[in-house]
Amino acid sequence: MQPNLAASITYAYHFLSEAIIMFLIALPFFYHRFSYVPYGSYFVIIIGACILFSIITRYTTRYIWYIVMAPILFLVFNSLDYPMIFTVLFTLLFVWRYIDIRKEDLISRENIYILFTLLLTAIVSILVRDSFIMIYPFLQFVILFLGYITSQLVVVNKEDRKQIDLKLPFYFIGILGLGATIFFFLFESARNVALYVGQGFFNAIGGVIRGFSNILSFLTVEQRGWPEQTPDDAKHGDGYWNQLEEYNVVEGMSVFLIVAIAILLIALVTFFIMILWRKRSKQKLVEAEQSDAVSYSSLSGSTGNNTYSRNPFNKYFNRPSDPIRKLVYQFERKAAKQNKGRRPFETIEDWFMRINVGADIYVYQKVRYGGKRASDQEVKSLKVQLKEMEAKLDL
Incomplete structure (x- = not known):
């Protein structure tokens, strides 16, 4: 291809x-x-x-x-x-x-x-x-x-x-x-459930705003009304417009409060997205600096130079179907859970030597790097050896 x-x-x-x-x-x-x-x-x-x-x-x-x-x-x-x-x-x-x-x-x-x-x-x-x-x-x-x-x-x-x-x-x-x-x-x-939950959320926000408004309701400005008039000047009115009305600062600023809260929410969402983006960028740099040593848990076709394999779906394709590789893969996963897993820079031989595993690694090398098939007897033998090592290491 x-x-x-x-x-x-x-x-x-x-x-x-x-x-x-x-x-x-x-x-x-x-x-x-x-x-x-x-x-x-x-x-x-x-x-x-x-x-x-x-x-x-x-x-x-x-x-x-x-x-x-x-x-x-x-x-x-x-x-x-x-x-x-x-x-x-x-x-x-x-x-x-x-x-x-x-x-x-x-x-x-x-x-x-x-x-x-x-x-x-x-x-x-x-x-x-x-x-x-x-x-x-x-x-x-x-x-x-x-x-x-x-x-x-x-x-x-x-x-x-x-x-x-x-x-x-x-x-x-x-x-x-x-x-x-x-x-x-x-x-x-x-x-309907989503709308109900959303309505409850906005009602809660409205309650918080109303509570905040009540706290600041003591802030009032000077009462306003019409200029003083003589009875003759005001005889055409019924007195309604001469009634003084109170003006509350918070009520007048309610629109601005809502706008401010909306801006704050937008800023928080933007900040969250920026954090995710920076985290992703740093992760890319870390991955680029990691060793290109062969890791068993990835496909042989995937290397440090192939970022197409970096994907949330990648985990479904890392599990080999060859019985020998599958046995080693399962052993590696169990060892990793006990903090005895293979390090990125280690070969299979180095890893087995470090944790004192006496299994015959030749058959794995023949399959993994030589592209050959193992016999049923070799599969059974390696399976027994790894089971013994699991018992020895309490895996």
Whole structure:
């Protein structure tokens, strides 16, 4: 397989994920302002745009060709009667986002996409009374999962590819589909519960504001009224407008208090996102500085130079299916729980020597590095040896 194929697949599913996030943001505006939501046509458009951009990526590195595609996207949106504001926005965002993704040599934003999708789904579920909105979060998780799997499969060799349980994606999609179906039918009830909880939350905030207002209610200004008049000047009035009215500072500032609280909440959310972003950036630097020594618990096709393997789904593909490697893997996990696990810079031989394991490591080396198959007798022998070591080490 060509090495660029994995990158093209990665760019493609990152673009689709961002396009789905764009749609979730725009969905309330479609629903309330334009009284319709283009669920089907939008998905067809992003798939077509993704294919078009992927073809360009395979054959050229010049970004000008993506910009050339902008008029085509504009005509497609316009011909499908999308509002002009969204026709322009989607066209510009599609081109800009794919170019930005394309500029990244190594990209892994799945965690951010999942976080934004969950937050937007919760918000949109409250704002929009339409159970079909769950289609796009479901598609988001399927695209991220299948996209990651495919990008991994094209870079590993055939031997390692055979060790991956190909039924796992179907299990994942089945469970996800079942959950989406249940939520689809329970959408209205779930939405009412969310609204009830949200109302209680805002009522609590209102109670706090009212309590704060009562504390400051002693702050009053000078009473106001009409200028003094003689009886003759005021004879056309009935005296109502001469009644003095009290003015409370807090009541007059209630709007400003609400705005201030809203700004504070926005600032807190922004600060939280910045913290997460900085934490992620630091994590990248730490990972870049770690040793490139072979670690058993990762796939042989994954190295320090392949960041495509850094993904929340990666844990499902780290477990080998070869009986010898599986035995060592299970032993390593048990040892790690007792703080006797393998260190990043250690080879298997160094690790076994440090914890006084007397198992025959030759058979593991033959399978792990030589690509050979172990006999049933060798599997049984290693299994017995590791069981003895587990008992000796109290694992």
